[in-house]
Amino acid sequence: MRRLRIAVPKGAIFEDALAALGTAGLPVDVLRENGRRLVYRSGGTEFITSRPSDVPVFVEHGAADLGIVGKDVLEEQEPNVMELKDLGTGGxxxxxxxxxxxxxxxxxxxxxxxxxxxxxxxxxxxxxxxxxxxxxxxxxxxxxxxxxxxxxxxxxxxxxxxxxxxxxxxxxxxxxxxxxYSTARVIANRGSYRLRHDEVAAVVDAMRARKQPQGVGGG
Amino acid sequence: MDGVLSVKIAVRMKKLPRKLATTPGTRDILPPESTRLWDVQARILRRFRAFGFREVVTPALEYSEVIEEPRLRDASFKLFDQGNQMLILRPEVTTPVARLVAQRLRNSPPPHKLSYSLPVYRRTGVVRGQAAEFHQAGVEVVGSRSPAEDAGAIALLVDVLQDLGLRPKEGFAVVLGQTAFYEGYLRRAAPEAAPELLGALAAKDLVRVDELSAGLSDEVAAAAREIPRIVGPAADGATLEKAARYAEGEEAAAALENLRETLAHLEAYGCREAVILDLGLIGRYNYYTGTVYEAYSPDLGFTIASGGRYDNLLRRFGETLPATGFAISLERLLAVLPAREPEPLVVLVGGGVESTRAANGLRGSGVKVSHLAEDASPEKASRYARSVEASWICYPAPDGVKLARTGGGEFELVPVPEVAERVHA
The missing domain is CATH 3.40.190.10 (Periplasmic binding protein-like II)
Incomplete structure (x- = not known):
């Protein structure tokens, strides 16, 4: 089976996304090495980077199994993907x-x-x-x-x-x-979520969310 | 070579007025893809018949009132007839078949086991790379409440996918859920929060499910969070046991029992291995009332088939019959099927009567023949043969035909009755 592929957004939540993936023990350092590459392989994982608004497109089509993206983008595009976790970052x-x-x-x-x-x-x-x-x-x-x-x-x-x-x-x-109010979310392709559930759940569960202070949403 | 081709394409595109192309999301389907589409459709319908399903055809146009599902209504192409009534191009076939059963089969004994393979039309998703016109092949069992019928439909789906060369587990899996389980649990344990929680789950937003759960008592909150996250192989008893912990109250217990029975029948069909349980799967359409399932391939991010039980849909048409069924999306299925060699075709060259006689003789002996009824050189004939994916060319000869492989093979004199054996070898 091919490597688990994760779409990481460039821009404002890039570092937060790497930090969260890092807490799950994924080898994210390769992503910092060369800003021009689009696909990074490391261990059993493959990372792709894209514009934040394109992350749900890659995930919805199954071109990536998992993705990290702001709730704002999800609310705008309403992609048909699984929304699995609130990382609490990138607020x-x-x-x-x-x-x-x-x-x-x-x-x-x-x-x-x-x-x-x-x-x-x-x-x-x-x-x-x-x-x-x-x-x-x-x-x-x-x-x-x-x-x-x-x-x-x-x-x-x-x-x-x-x-x-x-x-x-x-x-x-x-x-x-x-x-x-929007924070970074972990999303998964519907098929990958079911067919590779153990892998997907292991990564998502291990990604530590930063606790969000209550009431910020009312702003 | 590529460069030349792309220049040619560019030139041609420039000359073609825009509105003489196909409309966005639609396309012409050409051989060999069209051949594959028809072949696959024929194989599927054959398997449907083996399970006792009989084909129906419903009109492409329906009154817009026929479709109630908001998502489907929004996605429909709409038009107006002479009486200024709003019509839609059918966005799916399940509801039209429900209408057909309620109106035409009122006097025949249920269950009605019907199948179809028809194009459907949807406006959405064109810029998301989704088609505005695609083909669905499916079955509906109308008039039975038995979980054996749900299992039967799933087994038929598995049978079809296997018949087409996909292998369970590595090639595809059917993800099975039960909408009544979570719904039943919530209606008893958290009736006020239930609609919002179910809405969040239907939107596949587990983050929202967690947020809404936070307002419930600890035990209920844990269940509201955990039930939609129960996913695992159906063959592994532990997956179902996890769900059993939450089977409180009549509704949830009945839903779980229904799921158990469905799985027992799937076991009897020998296809439990192909099934993944997911208690968080509640179906894309509101009309699903119990068993619900989607088929996935590791090679495609979208469902290749989906279905489930819809016991209330026929009420809309004045009947109370329970029903279950599924639809396969043919274009998506084609995208994941292993490649197949085209059937051997012979191009027979020659404009004379002897050529016609040879073509007739060859066809009579079971050979597929495309007759090029003009005198053409072997080079020209080869070029033609390649363009129609024929692997053989031949010319009539006094004692048979001169036969060669397309593209420069040696010609050999073969008696007509022996050609079949030669090209099918």
Missing amino acids: CRMVLAAPGEKARAVREAISHAEVVRVATKFPNTARRYFEGLGRQAEVIALHGSIELAPLVGLSECIVDLTATGTTLRENNLVVLDSIS
């Missing part, structure tokens, strides 16, 4: 934010059920949020630099992830609402 909030000077106007527009334009990398999450409020929004999907959109008039507000709030502050954006 960040999905927020609705607007430029300081327009914050009041946007708040009022939303409360009066006017249509607001919202730029985001998470169009499904944004749409569901506004639908849940019974409010209307014109969602503009972007792939990066979301903070730029309200500064140049592309949108009135944004739905985006923030860990510390620094980027928001630097761009004079204030949080209007907190939509959800």
Whole structure:
């Protein structure tokens, strides 16, 4: 049988993911060696690295057996995968934010059920949020630099992830609402979870989760 | 070579107006894949018949009301008829067969054992690399509550997969769950939390299951967390024993008993080895009420077949018949099947009457013949033979045919009655 393959996201939760895999005794040091490689073999395990938003795609198709990815990505994509563990790391909030000077106007527009334009990398999450409020929004999907959109008039507000709030502050954006709280999750392909259950369970059980302080989610 | 080919493709693509292509998620299926599809379908239907199932055909179009399952409704292609009624292209066949049984077979004695192999249509997943049109072959047993019928259907699925060359364990496994077990346990031990917990499990979100469990008393919380995590070989008694610890209350106990009986029948079928138990598997569709299963191959991340018991689906059509069945996704199955040699085909070359006579004689002796009814050189004939995957070419001769392997073999004079033996050797 082929090696167990684990998809590791590049970017913000890369180090947290390696730490968690490390606690399960997996030889993750190879992943730090060469930033250009895409596939790393080490012992009985194979690691692949990808953009965080692509991790569920690899796992859903069975191109990777296991993956580590933020809950924000899972909520956005709703992939058909098993969600097995909350690692408690990589915590960040999905927020609705607007430029300081327009914050009041946007708040009022939303409360009066006017249509607001919202730029985001998470169009499904944004749409569901506004639908849940019974409010209307014109969602503009972007792939990066979301903070730029309200500064140049592309949108009135944004739905985006923030860990510390620094980027928001630097761009004079204030949080209007907190939509959800996200941490890193371990996901598994549906087939791998069943057909290789012993291996998968051994790795997942051994990965130590960092305890999450209660109440952060309400933010 | 590749470079030349890709340039050719690029040039052609540029010239082709966009809307003359196939629509996203659909495709033309060409030989040899199409041949394989039909072969596999024929073999499957043969096995279905060996278990007493008879084919039905339902329309591709149904009133949208026929399908209730929200996930399937959302995924359906919709259109309107002259009366402005909303129609859908069938996104699956189980519900149409339930409709068919309720409406057409009211007066015949149950159980109705029906099979089908039909294309289905879904809008979702096109950019996820999933098809908008694919083929499902399946069976439904309508009108029996017996776990022996669930086991029978699973055994038939195992039989089909083995017949097509997959080996249990290394080639495939059937993952078996029982939706009524966890549901029954929760309804008794934590009735208020039950709907949310079941929703989380249906979304395959064990993290959410844990979060919701945290609000329950210790013992119940442990069970709510542990039951969906019971996964292991059905042949290993310990897997079922783990579940037995939580079989509290009438519903859960009955569900466990049902599972035991199903496994006993699977044992009798000799296919318990191919089964993995998973008490966390509750099925993708709300209509499943008990036994539920999915077939997986190590070579594919998706299910190749899925099925289960749906005792309430026919109520929608005014009947109270319990039912169980499964559907195989043919394209996915094809992707994991071992390669098979094409059946030997002979290209017979020549436009004259003697060629026609030879073709007729060869076919009469059991040889598959593609008659190229024109005079062609062996090179040209070989090229043609390769393009249709024929491994032999031949020309008519006074005392038989001149026969050679495709691609430059020596021609040999072979009497017509002996060709069959030669090409099938």
